[in-house]
Amino acid sequence: MSDFIDIGALEDIPLQGARVVRTHMGCIAVFRTAEDEVFALDDACPHKKGPLSNGIQHGRAVTCPLHNWVIDLSTGRATGADEGGVATYPVTVAEGRILLDAASLAARLAAQ
Amino acid sequence: MGKKLVVIGAGMASGRALEYLFETDPAAYDVTLFGAEPRGNYNRIMLSPVLSGEKTYEEIVTHDAAWYAARGVTTRFGEAVTGIDRARKVVLSAGGETPYDKLLIATGSNPFIIPVPGHDLPGVMAYRDLDDVERMLSAAQAGGARAVVIGGGLLGLEAAAGLKMRGMEVSVVHIMPHLMERQLDPSAAFLLQRALEARGIDVYCEANTAEIRGTGRVEGVLLKDGRVIPADIVVMAVGIRPNMALAKEAGLECNRGLLVDDAMRSSDPDILSVGECVEHDGVVYGLVAPLYDQARVAAATLLDAADAFRAVEISTKLKVTGCDLFSAGDFAEAPGREEIVFRDAMRGVYKRLVLEENRIVGAVMYGDTADGGWFLSKIKAREDISEIRDTLIFGPNFAGGAALDPMAAVAALPDDAEICGCNGVCKGQIIAAIGKGATTLDAVKAVTKASTSCGSCAGLTEKVVALTLGDDFVLPAAGGMCKCTDHSHDEVRKLIRVQGLKSIPQVQQALQWKSSGGCASCRPALNYYLLCEWPGEYTDHGKSRFINERVHANIQKDGTYSVVPRMWGGITNPAELRAIADVAEKFAIPTVKVTGGQRIDLLGVKKEDLPAVWADLNRAGMVSGHAYAKGLRTVKTCVGTEHCRFGTQDSTGLGIKLEKALWGAWSPHKFKLAVSGCPRNCAEATCKDFGVVCVSEGYQLHVGGAAGLDVRQTELLCTVRTEEEAIEYCAAFYQLYRENAQYLHRPYKWIAKVGLAWVKEQVVENEESRKALAARFFHSQTFHQKDPWAERVRGTDSHEFAPLADLTKVAAE
Numbered sequence: 001m002s003d004f005i006d007i008g009a010l011e012d013i014p015l016q017g018a019r020v021v022r023t024h025m026g027c028i029a030v031f032r033t034a035e036d037e038v039f040a041l042d043d044a045c046p047h048k049k050g051p052l053s054n055g056i057q058h059g060r061a062v063t064c065p066l067h068n069w070v071i072d073l074s075t076g077r078a079t080g081a082d083e084g085g086v087a088t089y090p091v092t093v094a095e096g097r098i099l100l101d102a103a104s105l106a107a108r109l110a111a112q
Numbered sequence: 113m114g115k116k117l118v119v120i121g122a123g124m125a126s127g128r129a130l131e132y133l134f135e136t137d138p139a140a141y142d143v144t145l146f147g148a149e150p151r152g153n154y155n156r157i158m159l160s161p162v163l164s165g166e167k168t169y170e171e172i173v174t175h176d177a178a179w180y181a182a183r184g185v186t187t188r189f190g191e192a193v194t195g196i197d198r199a200r201k202v203v204l205s206a207g208g209e210t211p212y213d214k215l216l217i218a219t220g221s222n223p224f225i226i227p228v229p230g231h232d233l234p235g236v237m238a239y240r241d242l243d244d245v246e247r248m249l250s251a252a253q254a255g256g257a258r259a260v261v262i263g264g265g266l267l268g269l270e271a272a273a274g275l276k277m278r279g280m281e282v283s284v285v286h287i288m289p290h291l292m293e294r295q296l297d298p299s300a301a302f303l304l305q306r307a308l309e310a311r312g313i314d315v316y317c318e319a320n321t322a323e324i325r326g327t328g329r330v331e332g333v334l335l336k337d338g339r340v341i342p343a344d345i346v347v348m349a350v351g352i353r354p355n356m357a358l359a360k361e362a363g364l365e366c367n368r369g370l371l372v373d374d375a376m377r378s379s380d381p382d383i384l385s386v387g388e389c390v391e392h393d394g395v396v397y398g399l400v401a402p403l404y405d406q407a408r409v410a411a412a413t414l415l416d417a418a419d420a421f422r423a424v425e426i427s428t429k430l431k432v433t434g435c436d437l438f439s440a441g442d443f444a445e446a447p448g449r450e451e452i453v454f455r456d457a458m459r460g461v462y463k464r465l466v467l468e469e470n471r472i473v474g475a476v477m478y479g480d481t482a483d484g485g486w487f488l489s490k491i492k493a494r495e496d497i498s499e500i501r502d503t504l505i506f507g508p509n510f511a512g513g514a515a516l517d518p519m520a521a522v523a524a525l526p527d528d529a530e531i532c533g534c535n536g537v538c539k540g541q542i543i544a545a546i547g548k549g550a551t552t553l554d555a556v557k558a559v560t561k562a563s564t565s566c567g568s569c570a571g572l573t574e575k576v577v578a579l580t581l582g583d584d585f586v587l588p589a590a591g592g593m594c595k596c597t598d599h600s601h602d603e604v605r606k607l608i609r610v611q612g613l614k615s616i617p618q619v620q621q622a623l624q625w626k627s628s629g630g631c632a633s634c635r636p637a638l639n640y641y642l643l644c645e646w647p648g649e650y651t652d653h654g655k656s657r658f659i660n661e662r663v664h665a666n667i668q669k670d671g672t673y674s675v676v677p678r679m680w681g682g683i684t685n686p687a688e689l690r691a692i693a694d695v696a697e698k699f700a701i702p703t704v705k706v707t708g709g710q711r712i713d714l715l716g717v718k719k720e721d722l723p724a725v726w727a728d729l730n731r732a733g734m735v736s737g738h739a740y741a742k743g744l745r746t747v748k749t750c751v752g753t754e755h756c757r758f759g760t761q762d763s764t765g766l767g768i769k770l771e772k773a774l775w776g777a778w779s780p781h782k783f784k785l786a787v788s789g790c791p792r793n794c795a796e797a798t799c800k801d802f803g804v805v806c807v808s809e810g811y812q813l814h815v816g817g818a819a820g821l822d823v824r825q826t827e828l829l830c831t832v833r834t835e836e837e838a839i840e841y842c843a844a845f846y847q848l849y850r851e852n853a854q855y856l857h858r859p860y861k862w863i864a865k866v867g868l869a870w871v872k873e874q875v876v877e878n879e880e881s882r883k884a885l886a887a888r889f890f891h892s893q894t895f896h897q898k899d900p901w902a903e904r905v906r907g908t909d910s911h912e913f914a915p916l917a918d919l920t921k922v923a924a925e
Binding site: 007 | 635655719
């Protein structure tokens with residue numbers, strides 16, 4: 001049994017873009033930065049649950065489309081004066097495939 | 113009543129001398145100022161940015177009429193001085209005789225024109241004053257015009273770069289083996305030549321001009337080796353000659369220039385002189401820093417204070433955006449001299465230090481000039497560098513191999529490090545000024561004059577102020593677009609235009625963005641500016657757009673979207689209504705609402721359903737209503753003459769025509785229209801961005817209304833007679849707004865900034881301008897009038913709408 005779930009090809013996400021992965025407990029946003037780093041976090045802004053996958057990405061951050069909170073992709077924390085954060089999920093890229101950590105996903109389901 | 117001071121020449125040197133004089137003792141003299149140019153004093157060093165379009169003339173004025181008036185200076189601009197009668201102590205001019213107690217001669221220099229055959233043909237010009245710049249600009253306006261610049265020195269290259277940025281074909285003809293031979297060694301000159309050639313400037317070195325050819329007007333330049341370079345204008349920038357005709361005629365001692373002593377006195381003690389007309393200790397100066405020193409000394413002498421002018425080390429920078437070079441001191445090879453050279457060919461960086469007896473005597477840098485000031489301070493101090501020789505070339509940042517942050521580099525500068533080369537201001541002077549109470553950047557600039565001439569040290573000055581003030585430092589509200597840049601929106605747009613920047617990374621590179629990829633605030637603005645500037649050429653960057661304009665619907669608080677199909681002029685029919693009803697049922701759309709703009713809004717559509725919803729609406733003939741766009745929203749209409757007993761024109765018909773003309777364009781912000789059929793104004797046209805009120809004799813066009821955060825009534829732009837005119841004026845107004853307004857400014861905000869009078873001038877009074885604006889708009893529309901919904905139904909950006917993976921269908925482990 002693998003520790004990772006293959007959720008798609010890296011090139012399925014455009015540079016500076018994001019796609020969602022549907023789970024039983026809501027969507028996970030998977031971001032690909034201009035530098036080709038990949039991050040996965042809950043697709044719900046800590047402020048009012050805005051879909052972060054729909055925001056504008058810049059550097060290692062995304063600006064929420066609803067009220068412009070800026071969330072750090074690597075930590076899931078709100079930056080600047082705002083406080084709060086979302087869960088992040090370990091993700092790796094191997095041979096062009098994006099692999100999501102299965103254990104942390106399972107933990108998320110169990111926590112609900 | 114003060115003594116009488118007459119000043120001949122209103123240039124930078126005399127301007128600075130007057131500043132010193134008035135600052136020290138405003139009542140000492142009654143001043144009369146003669147100037148040959150019919151205007152006040154401006155910063156001549158900044159003519160190159162005016163030529164290239166990076167600055168305007170107004171931005172480089174240093175002393176305007178109000179400045180002179182406030183100090184009681186009698187100005188006689190445009191009036192030539194014809195003689196000096198030293199015996200009677202009067203100056204002669206067309207206006208009669210002007211008596212003086214003290215006379216300051218600051219007649220500057222004349223450009224040298226090589227007397228080759230054809231040098232007097234129309235089209236041959238110097239590069240010296242604003243008139244020359246205007247002549248060059250009018251030549252550049254004729255598309256495809258060719259310029260030959262004779263002279264590959266500082267001034268010639270700045271002229272060449274400026275003319276190239278104005279769209280001319282440019283060649284540089286230089287007699288020496290390499291460019292800027294007085295400031296650069298061959299290696300640095302090679303990098304510079306390569307950079308200029310990469311911009312499309314042809315460089316001919318070791319090229320001797322034999323003749324300027326043409327019948328009645330310049331047609332080309334013939335070189336001695338027989339080559340001919342075609343030209344519509346020839347700019348001679350081969351050097352200057354001190355202008356000392358008046359002084360000579362008055363019997364003052366002259367050599368290469370008007371001879372002065374250390375106190376800037378000529379051979380007549382009541383006559384002083386400063387500037388490029390002066391020779392001091394065998395040297396004639398042409399750069400501004402020593403001239404400012406002369407001005408300070410002259411002012412002191414006029415006030416009977418002791419001060420003396422001394423020869424100074426001069427450093428040079430080229431003001432061509434994107435070509436960083438620095439040179440200082442003496443860098444010729446000679447016995448007993450050693451050199452340290454650093455090269456990085458890939459990055460185009462070259463640094464060379466010339467050493468003599470363990471001291472730096474010269475420095476040449478290309479590509480990375482950040483450490484120039486540090487080296488110059490070592491040259492000036494004649495500092496023994498044997499201890500730091502191993503790492504010297506890496507500059508003050510070097511500490512164990514890693515570059516420190518830029519603030520640390522500035523902190524490491526000694527107090528005598530020169531910050532502002534033009535005004536000779538060192539770090540210690542800035543710190544002293546702060547100590548005396550100048551606690552803002554503006555105050556420091558005002559007191560020390562740092563960064564007030566060529567401006568290339570503005571960043572450095574700011575850093576010194578920031579370091580010294582620590583937490584008390586408040587960044588001036590410079591109006592930068594965002595934290596990624598100090599450039600304002602207007603500056604960025606201007607630079608995109610004149611530098612021909614065509615992508616977001618290019619803009620960020622050329623304008624030195626401080627963040628690696630911009631932010632959510634500047635990227636959408638840049639994307640719009642590029643889209644507007646280069647229709648058909650620029651590829652829209654969806655990742656720099658707000659989500660609504662990426663998925664062509666309006667995001668709602670729960671992450672669903674609202675969909676508004678276009679209903680031209682607010683007119684619909686049973687088939688369309690049926691299709692809307694069917695879509696609402698099929699996709700279980702929870703809310704169907706009529707908007708304030710007379711359209712139907714489908715609210716609560718799931719993102720993944722959007723393409724299917726659009727496909728159904730497309731099938732019924734409906735396209736995107738752009739209810740989400742910074743672009744044309746709706747055109748609201750009343751029923752007009754078609755049904756209404758008061759209607760004066762077919763307001764619905766005109767509304768449909770306007771909507772069909774304007775839909776699809778992007779603009780700085782949303783753009784709302786309305787057409788009312790009579791002054792009862794049922795379509796509420798007078799609170800729209802552009803409103804038409806029909807009257808029996810035609811159409812009143814109103815602009816700049818709003819009914820949102822701010823409520824504004826429109827102002828009348830003009831009244832036109834026909835529908836065709838109404839459409840043309842509307843397109844021209846929209847284009848003027850698109851080309852000039854700051855991103856996220858509605859028209860009312862923009863009009864408040866530029867003034868309705870200016871808008872009227874461009875759109876109403878100047879027919880040529882109106883027609884050109886409308887033509888540019890309709891050209892741009894050929895690229896933008898495509899239904900974004902249909903494109904997405906066909907598969908564009910499909911990744912936006914489908915999930916990457918659906919783990920709900922996989923059994924949880």
